[in-house]
Amino acid sequence: MIIGVVGATIYFLISPLNTASTQLLARTEPTLWDVLIAFFGGFAGVISSAKKDGGNVVPGVAIATALMPPLCTVGYGISHLNPSFIIGAGYLFLINAFFIALATASGTIFFRIRSGEKLNVSLKQQALILIIAIIIVIPSSISAYSIVHSSYINAQLSQFIENQLSNQYIAKQSISGKKIQLSVIGQRLNDDQIKSLKQSLKDYHLDGYQLSLTQLTKGNYITPKEFQDYMKQSDNGDTVQANPNSSGDGELTTIQSDLNKKYPKDISNIYVGQVTDKAKATKQLIAIELSDKGKTKRSTIEKSANKLVKDNQVSAVVQFVSGL
16 A cells, blocks of 8 residues: 555656546545445455355456555645545545455355354444444545535526526536526626526525526627636636637638628627537637627628528527627
């Protein structure tokens, strides 16, 4: 165990890869499912060893794959001085080690009793093992409940958005405690509509949650500040191209060029590109900045843009922005 942690720590100290992979992150939040996997994995190893032609290869591989990844994650946490990685992965190691050992002991006792041997396991020993098992399981059970509850709330919120905000593009979505925060782009909602949305939360089992709705449109336009924030809203860098002359996806570039040619004096800039919202959904955006002269032709330009979107068979949101 010590050799594994030391080796992993040295590796991550000298490795140029500093970003935690999904494999590392997956081992920092153990749940009840990890307890079950460890227990039944250990029991499967006992069954394999109990067979006449059984060997130590299968149990050995099973134990190694269960114990080494958490130790490597602990090494990563130590090398980056990240206590959450150390505690989370250390807890997963404890779960795997304890329940594999428990399953092995239980399986061994079962097969020995089955063969006619008499084993004396005192009531005190049984109670001690049970108490330790319960103590180890409690945090993972809480974590499992939290994950299931979070998944349920997110599913209900997705249904709420799909049914109540189908005409809006969700630029940002987050849940913090009992507060739901949404940033939307689309037709501006009035106070009565927002009030109705808040009241409809109970229909989606979101009672007790508060809805905070930020509309990125002001009238028929996205405001300059909010458009800049919107371009930066993605954590992974997939934002709208800020340079109107830069090349983007083929279809979007074609639409951009066609609109510039058709309305050279009415359109000041066209911003095209991909955006990724907080739900990791990717959407194409065409943001049009009109000149003073073009503002009188907004409806016509919007129809032309939507027609080009349809003709080029792309799924893009057409929005207008005021001067940036």
